Amino acid sequence: xxxxxxxxxxxxxxxxxxxxxxxxxxxxxxxxxxxxxxxxxxxxxxxxxxxxxxxxxxxxxxxxxxxxxxxxxxxxxxxxxxxxxxxxxxxxxxxxxxxxxxxxxxxxxxxxxxxxxxxxxxxxxxxxxxxxxxxxxxxxxxxxxxxxxxxxxxxxxxxxxxxxxxxxxxxxxxxxxxxxxxxxxxxxxxxxxxxxxxxxxxxxxxxxxxxxxxxxxxxxxxxxxxxxxxxxxxxxxxxxxxxxxxxxxxxxxxxxxxxxxxxxxxxxxxxxxxxxxxxxxxxxxxxxxxxxxxxxxxxxxxxxxxxxxxxxxxxxxxxxxxxxxxxx
Amino acid sequence: xxxxxxxxxxxxxxxxxxxxxxxxxxxxxxxxxxxxxxxxxxxxxxxxxxxxxxxxxxxxxxxxxxxxxxxxxxxxxxxxxxxxxxxxxxxxxxxxxxxxxxxxxxxxxxxxxxxxxxxxxxxxxxxxxxxxxxxxxxxxxxxxxxxxxxxxxxxxxxxxxxxxxxxxxxxxxxxxxxxxxxxxxxxxxxxxxxxxxxxxxxxxxxxxxxxxxxxxxxxxxxxxxxxxxxxxxxxxxxxxxxxxxxxxxxxxxxxxxxxxxxxxxxxxxxxxxx
Numbered sequence: 001x002x003x004x005x006x007x008x009x010x011x012x013x014x015x016x017x018x019x020x021x022x023x024x025x026x027x028x029x030x031x032x033x034x035x036x037x038x039x040x041x042x043x044x045x046x047x048x049x050x051x052x053x054x055x056x057x058x059x060x061x062x063x064x065x066x067x068x069x070x071x072x073x074x075x076x077x078x079x080x081x082x083x084x085x086x087x088x089x090x091x092x093x094x095x096x097x098x099x100x101x102x103x104x105x106x107x108x109x110x111x112x113x114x115x116x117x118x119x120x121x122x123x124x125x126x127x128x129x130x131x132x133x134x135x136x137x138x139x140x141x142x143x144x145x146x147x148x149x150x151x152x153x154x155x156x157x158x159x160x161x162x163x164x165x166x167x168x169x170x171x172x173x174x175x176x177x178x179x180x181x182x183x184x185x186x187x188x189x190x191x192x193x194x195x196x197x198x199x200x201x202x203x204x205x206x207x208x209x210x211x212x213x214x215x216x217x218x219x220x221x222x223x224x225x226x227x228x229x230x231x232x233x234x235x236x237x238x239x240x241x242x243x244x245x246x247x248x249x250x251x252x253x254x255x256x257x258x259x260x261x262x263x264x265x266x267x268x269x270x271x272x273x274x275x276x277x278x279x280x281x282x283x284x285x286x287x288x289x290x291x292x293x294x295x296x297x298x299x300x301x302x303x304x305x306x307x308x309x310x311x312x313x314x315x316x317x318x319x320x321x322x323x324x325x326x327x328x
Numbered sequence: 329x330x331x332x333x334x335x336x337x338x339x340x341x342x343x344x345x346x347x348x349x350x351x352x353x354x355x356x357x358x359x360x361x362x363x364x365x366x367x368x369x370x371x372x373x374x375x376x377x378x379x380x381x382x383x384x385x386x387x388x389x390x391x392x393x394x395x396x397x398x399x400x401x402x403x404x405x406x407x408x409x410x411x412x413x414x415x416x417x418x419x420x421x422x423x424x425x426x427x428x429x430x431x432x433x434x435x436x437x438x439x440x441x442x443x444x445x446x447x448x449x450x451x452x453x454x455x456x457x458x459x460x461x462x463x464x465x466x467x468x469x470x471x472x473x474x475x476x477x478x479x480x481x482x483x484x485x486x487x488x489x490x491x492x493x494x495x496x497x498x499x500x501x502x503x504x505x506x507x508x509x510x511x512x513x514x515x516x517x518x519x520x521x522x523x524x525x526x527x528x529x530x531x532x533x534x535x536x537x538x539x540x541x542x543x544x545x546x547x548x549x550x551x552x553x554x555x556x557x558x559x560x561x562x563x564x565x566x567x568x569x570x571x572x573x574x575x576x577x578x579x580x581x582x583x584x585x586x587x588x589x590x591x592x593x594x595x596x597x598x599x600x601x602x
Contacts, residue, residue, distance in 0.1 A: 195472070197471075197472075200440075200447060200448055200451065204437050204451075207438060208436065208438070210431065210435045211431070211436060211437060212420075212448075213423065214397065216420045216423035216451060216452040219420070
């Protein structure tokens with residue numbers, strides 16, 4: 001087999017796993033958009049906040065210690081324990097649920113029946129607020145996140161491909177795990193939304209508020225539920241991205257990468273988020289591979305956005321989104 | 329008051345049993361800012377009857393229905409339901425007390441299938457908690473099964489078997505109205521509220537809907553409150569009729585009594601208001 005083909009195959013595989021990471025972030029957006037019609041600008045910051053909280057719990061950091069020290073002149077920083085990961089994750093989940101309750105109580109509740117654009121603006125505010133709160137609570141320095149997921153080159157893939165092709169592919173084990181976890185996450189979310197009472201209620205609320213009320217669905221409960229799920233998905237994305245490149249402010253910018261994924265897959269489709277993520281992941285790796293000799297490197301920075309622009313021109317509803325029909 | 333029926337209940341000419349008072353509206357007044365939509369209205373709804381609310385456009389009929397279903401909270405007056413004064417409630421809480429409704433402009437979940445739409449009507453009959461559902465434990469799946477059977481019965485009853493998997497958005501208007509009725513019935517309501525169930529239908533569809541409303545009342549003894557413009561339909565369907573005009577009650581009684589009420593005739597013939 002020619003080398004170029006092998007390298008392209010490796011790039012494709014790497015693209016697939018990277019795509020899963022994009023899809024994880026996009027998933028959070030789709031969930032909230034489907035259930036409430038809100039484009040949640042804060043999704044990326046939620047991932048950052050979740051990762052910060054997880055690291056904070058793990059290392060036994062005292063929340064708001066900088067603030068407390070500044071006011072009272074104390075020198076607090078750590079409780080002096082290390083929380084095991086298995087305990088820190090549920091604790092972080094609890095924090096994300098609490099966050100969902102607070103968002104409902106202080107933001108959404110007051111914006112019932114408002115235009116989607118107003119809710120969107122509110123989530124921009126929420127993003128900045130959460131970013132600030134995250135900094136004050138846990139400090140702004142770059143932190144390493146380790147939840148015990150394997151990292152580095154996967155020997156199995158390397159060995160397998162070497163036996164087949166005489167050339168070992170390099171695949172990050174973390175990204176393989178991310179793919180597996182994303183698959184489980186998507187499967188359980190799909191089952192939840194299609195076959196359970198609350199899932200049905202969730203779809204009902206997304207469809208028609210008035211009708212949902214008339215069959216006895218509490219909008220507020222469903223909103224808290226949706227934002228909790230989005231918070232948990234954000235935590236998963238935060239863990240994956242945090243393990244890969246550290247927990248720092250730039251983590252919240254992965255949300256930007258999710259945008260082209262959403263434009264490709266459609267804002268309302270969970271499978272769309274996955275497939276959109278994969279297309280972008282593979283697309284940018286292959287584009288880089290083939291075009292680098294001609295136009296130079298770093299195409300990954302802009303390829304996804306260019307692809308999104310093309311889609312906006314020719315298929316604005318995305319691959320799997322609901323067709324936009326304007327009835328006059 | 330033209331209400332001449334005995335308090336403890338009676339049997340209608342066609343043999344249906346009408347019971348005592350299910351719900352009593354006492355001096356209801358509803359205002360939107362300076363506009364008075366409902367002015368000091370009182371009437372009652374009896375178990376098992378078909379009760380109609382009629383009146384010219386803008387009379388406040390839909391507002392009245394919205395008060396009963398909790399979508400509007402009246403500024404004055406009280407609602408006695410099943411013998412107790414109903415506290416201020418949110419619409420979804422009212423729905424859970426056994427009051428189901430349809431809407432004038434159809435409020436269905438357009439993106440969901442007919443079956444899923446009707447299943448939402450049973451949501452508050454399903455008790456499995458979030459964790460049991462998430463894990464699809466015994467109770468959750470058994471419950472889904474039982475509720476599914478009840479829903480299938482209603483689907484049979486309303487003759488919509490052939491469209492049960494169809495997304496609602498694709499259905500014609502008349503069938504959508506029927507699906508909406510099915511969803512309301514799925515809740516096994518104590519009181520069923522129908523807001524213009526026959527608006528915009530052709531003659532054939534109207535006849536079907538009429539038959540279904542009567543059959544539902546007959547078969548399940550469902551207490552039904554409906555708003556309708558078609559006078560022929562109202563007079564055929566209902567046991568008692570409330571007539572509203574400009575937010576006030578101008579008549580209340582059996583169809584015959586109402587037909588001969590002078591004020592009602594005035595309102596419908598369009599005599600000028602002072």
